Amino acid sequence: MLEKLPTLGDEPFSPKTEAQLDRAEHRCVAHGGRLTGTRRQVLGFILENPKPCGAYEILDWLRGYQRNAAPPTVYRALDFLTAHGLIHRIERLAAFTGCTHRLECAHGEECGHRAQFLICKHCGSVQELEDQHIGAALSKAARAVDFMPTHSTVEIEGVCHLCRKTHS
Numbered sequence: 001m002l003e004k005l006p007t008l009g010d011e012p013f014s015p016k017t018e019a020q021l022d023r024a025e026h027r028c029v030a031h032g033g034r035l036t037g038t039r040r041q042v043l044g045f046i047l048e049n050p051k052p053c054g055a056y057e058i059l060d061w062l063r064g065y066q067r068n069a070a071p072p073t074v075y076r077a078l079d080f081l082t083a084h085g086l087i088h089r090i091e092r093l094a095a096f097t098g099c100t101h102r103l104e105c106a107h108g109e110e111c112g113h114r115a116q117f118l119i120c121k122h123c124g125s126v127q128e129l130e131d132q133h134i135g136a137a138l139s140k141a142a143r144a145v146d147f148m149p150t151h152s153t154v155e156i157e158g159v160c161h162l163c164r165k166t167h168s
Contacts, residue, residue: 013044020103024086042077052095092155101130114152120160
């Protein structure tokens with residue numbers, strides 16, 4: 001967990017995260033949603049963490065600022081953030097990571113973002129990819145069996161370059 005994160009209305013997250021949170025807020029408004037204070041804090045916490053966060057890790061942190069925070073508070077925020085494409089659920093880890101592509105992409109809604117994740121089995125780091133060739137190959141294979149995909153996430157487990165250097 002990070003050493004110091006801000007409270008609601010206290011010192012801001014890093015400038016990069018604040019910029020992403022502002023883009024997330026605009027995205028929510030454009031889609032008829034609202035990035036409430038709690039949702040903003042949960043998203044900020046996820047974006048500031050170098051590794052995916054579990055719901056109870058988020059809850060433990062949030063209770064430092066909202067004593068009455070309960071699991072439904074966090075799960076509702078996670079559901080909203082996932083539905084608005086601001087975070088991804090990494091199934092293999094039962095954890096959440098920010099959608100860096102969605103928060104930094106300038107293509108708009110036509111982007112057709114399909115995420116691929118590289119998960120390091122040593123350190124637990126996750127790297128999001130946006131390889132259009134992988135997405136196209138999956139779409140082509142699905143069409144070949146008359147299947148219409150609406151969403152795809154690919155999770156690939158292996159060893160990151162830092163761990164390969166350390167463990168070689």
